[in-house]
Amino acid sequence: MKNTLVFSKNPVTLVGGGDVGAEDIELALGLAPEMVAADGGAANVLDAGHMPFAVIGDFDSIAPTERARIPQDRQFVIHEQASTDFDKALRSISAPVVLAVGFLGGRVDHQLAAFNVLVRHADRPCILIGVHELVFHIPEKLDLDLAPGDVVSLYPMAPVTGRSSGLEWPIDGLTMAPDGQIGTSNRALGPVSLRMEGPGMLGIVPRSVLRHVMQAIAKTVSVPAAP
Known part of the structure; x- marks a missing residue:
């Protein structure tokens, strides 16, 4: 796929810089073992004792000390301010499904922007994991x-x-x-x-059904071909 920076035939965990619960990353990794960070989300990944496979964003939110810990070949800088780091990261990942943590909670405008990205990049299946709920774009x-x-x-x-x-x-x-x-x-x-009958509908269901939702969405997409 054009503009793909991370390709995986397996589900991918994407970590943002927002609120991340103690079990959120481990929950996602248990189902999607390859991890990507969206800019400042690298701090959440490092704090949890992991090393991201890739960091994608404009790098205005990651501290120099944290960036220095990440190998250069895992850093992907996208120099534009017209989109959020979640947008930059999601559109750059090709995978059966992405489990995203650190994008719900906190500021309402950030959450609304994340919902916008789910719809605009409906071809990149993604489930936002919150404290109590999951949010995702409903396919056909x-x-x-x-x-x-x-x-x-x-x-x-x-x-x-x-x-x-x-x-x-x-x-x-x-x-x-x-x-x-x-x-x-x-x-x-x-x-x-x-x-x-068309794109644009978000689904919001209990967090407890994550595995079921993930499996259902994965059935609706083709396994991505290597770029």
Whole structure:
């Protein structure tokens, strides 16, 4: 893929510079063993006792002492200020799915920017891991192995329609939009199937179903070919 800096046939963990819980990195690494840091996220990686496979960003957030600890051939500087470090990193990774920690919590504007990136780079499947929830862009077809009562929030970042089965309140026939109908606090009746008519819908589900969501998203994408 054009502009790919990190290629992997396995899931990748991406660490940002925001709040990272004590178990967040280890949780992600257990499922996605190759680690990349987005600029200042390198500090979180080093503090956790790991060395990132790559650091990607404009390098305005990483301290010189931390940068000196990282081999030069693992540092990828992108000199532009029109995008966030999360954007720079995600668009540069080719993998079946990316598990991202350190991008939720903290400043609301940073979270909104991360949601924007999920939609604009929907071809780079990514799951944001928060304290209680996961946030991800819903592909055209997605089947989730959920339990009755699991919260399933659907938040449109653009006008979008779709169909569902397994939700307490189906979305069939609804036109959803950020300034119109949204779908927060829906609930699963059991396994859930979603069929979207276009891009733009974010899914928000409990953190406890990470493995199921990861497996479901991975089934919707082709194994990336080497650049």
